[in-house]
Amino acid sequence: MLKSLMKACAQKLFGVAIMVALTPALLASHELILSGVGVESVRAHEKSQSFSKWRSTEKGIAVIFTVAARQITLLPPVNPNAPSLERTLSQHLDNTITLSKLEAHCIASGFSPRKARPGFISMENYFMCPAEETEDSDTVTIGIESFVDYAETHIHFAQFKNETGQYRGYLFNYDRRQDVLSLEADGNMVAEDIGLLQTFFRYSHIGITHILSGVDHLVFLLGLLLLTNRLRDVVLVVTGFTIGHSLTLGLSAMKILSTQSAIVEGLIGFTILVVAAEAVMARRNLMWLAGGVFALMLFFMGLYSITLEAPMPINGWAGLMLFAVAYGFYSQNLNIVRQTLPIMVVIFGLVHGFGFAGVLVEAGLPNNRLLSALIGFNIGVEIGQLLIVAVIWFGFFRYMHTRFPEKLRGAITDFAGIAMCGVGMFWFASRLLI
Known part of the structure; x- marks a missing residue:
């Protein structure tokens, strides 16, 4: 009875944490302002x-x-x-x-x-x-x-x-x-x-180029694939990510939402950090420990940010701390992580969508071809994303899941997860504190 009650409370806390944590981190007045003004573009996705x-x-x-x-x-x-x-x-x-x-x-x-x-x-x-x-x-x-x-x-x-x-x-x-x-x-x-068709193909090319040369987006997709073991799961993950980033991409490109670029860049690093930790810690039922370590790390980073002109205000750091603790406590094992993965991918996709919007705004949206340009860019991103997933999944992951012994699969997952955790931490800290 007590265990069931605690699990129910954890589920409620998880839902509340998503709203409370991501709202101040993404929608607070200093990070993401619901307005009709232009989008401050995201310029640093490790691209040339x-x-x-x-x-x-x-x-x-x-x-x-x-x-x-x-x-x-x-x-x-x-x-x-x-x-x-x-x-x-x-x-x-x-x-x-x-x-x-x-x-x-x-x-x-x-x-x-x-x-x-x-x-x-x-x-x-x-x-x-x-x-x-x-x-x-x-x-x-x-x-x-x-x-x-x-x-x-x-x-x-x-x-x-x-x-x-x-x-x-x-x-x-x-x-x-x-x-x-x-x-x-x-x-x-x-x-x-230029005509509608030329506009469509021009912005499709921009979308493909952006996703293929955006290292942080590629690392995030790789982290998601580490958490899947069936083609059905891959389809759900790709669909969820598409839904999430398409929403914020469209709203930002049409200037309904505006963002502060440094916050978006930092949160993209945070999404990589989370999925990488899940790949390593969830198999060992240690996400609660990862959540606690993340919360402690965020606490000290938040204190340090007070001494700087850091873009993330204190309520943003507090929100991420709450998210880390709640999600770490809720994600007791790999099965729970995989069950909630489609929802989390949609939420994380919202963050990445703002990153996609930055390059689209820099490219310039023609007022008389707005819809054609927006659809073309989004389809270009999807084409690039599907190419990446197809190459990684069918070229390696599917073979790994069917041919490699379990211990070797675990070692590969751990190595990749730890490496991505370090990269995500570097991007998260450097983009928000340096």
């Missing part, structure tokens, strides 16, 4: 990417190029004896960004440093193109080949000021290095309009 903004000024066509400082280390330094990230980036951009009109190159003033937020380096440049007095608008070809020869998965998001005075984004990558824009008489830069 850069950004630029273009506008027409009296000095010519101005561009501000921004990239994470760590990305510049991919480039060979200008002077190996006295390396300078700014000089290295400036020379690289001078050689890889071009403008031309009527086959004549526009004259550049040269990239020079400008103020940027911590961890990033920004460069500014002006291009003077040949004047045309006989036409109201001229075609300008912009070429951006930055970083693609050093990282084939590199994505560059360029934003051009359009006819409404707003910025509209376009994608450049290894396969797409040029775009053609119209330079209007009033100074606006307008890209050629």
Whole structure:
């Protein structure tokens, strides 16, 4: 009787913990604000990417190029004896960004440093193109080949000021290095309009590229597969993850919800930490211990965050502590973990959806092709996700479950789980405390 009562209480506590823990962690005023304002994009999914903004000024066509400082280390330094990230980036951009009109190159003033937020380096440049007095608008070809020869998965998001005075984004990558824009008489830069089908395929490609090059999303999917032993479970997990991330992806892309990027990035690391711990500890009926250790760790991290300008407020840390204790107590064994896995995957998928939304917003959503772009991007993410799951499950996991002895399967699961636990902990702590 007492055991049944305690189990019932645990189930109730688990449900309450989900609401109480994830609400302050995701929906508190400082992390996730229900509003109609724009989405602050999530820019750090361990990807190779850069950004630029273009506008027409009296000095010519101005561009501000921004990239994470760590990305510049991919480039060979200008002077190996006295390396300078700014000089290295400036020379690289001078050689890889071009403008031309009527086959004549526009004259550049040269990239020079400008103020940027911590961890990033920004460069500014002006291009003077040949004047045309006989036409109201001229075609300008912009070429951006930055970083693609050093990282084939590199994505560059360029934003051009359009006819409404707003910025509209376009994608450049290894396969797409040029775009053609119209330079209007009033100074606006307008890209050629593309149809519904072209929009769909363009954003599908962005979705596929994002999921295949997003290391944190891949690690999370691998952790989920460690908890499954049947194809039916794999289907449920993939479906739950799709439902979760599709909801927040759509709401964020349509600017119904807005997020603080550092919180989302940190929570993605936390989701990896949880599924990795389940893979190792649930088989030993020790999730209660993992929950307690997590709660203690979160307590000290929360105290430390008070001394910093950390993005997560104290109620967020408290919510995650409650979740860790409640879920650890509820998940008594691997069977319970697998029973609740579809629900947990939906909840964790909500977090990852905000991460997907960040890259979609950076790519720019065309107002007249919003639905086509959104559906295309989401389908692209699903295609990439299914490719990953199919390769991992049918290429290795299915063989492992049918051919490997139980002890060897357990050793492989433990090794992978411990490694992912370390990676998840690193991402969680570094994104919220550093």
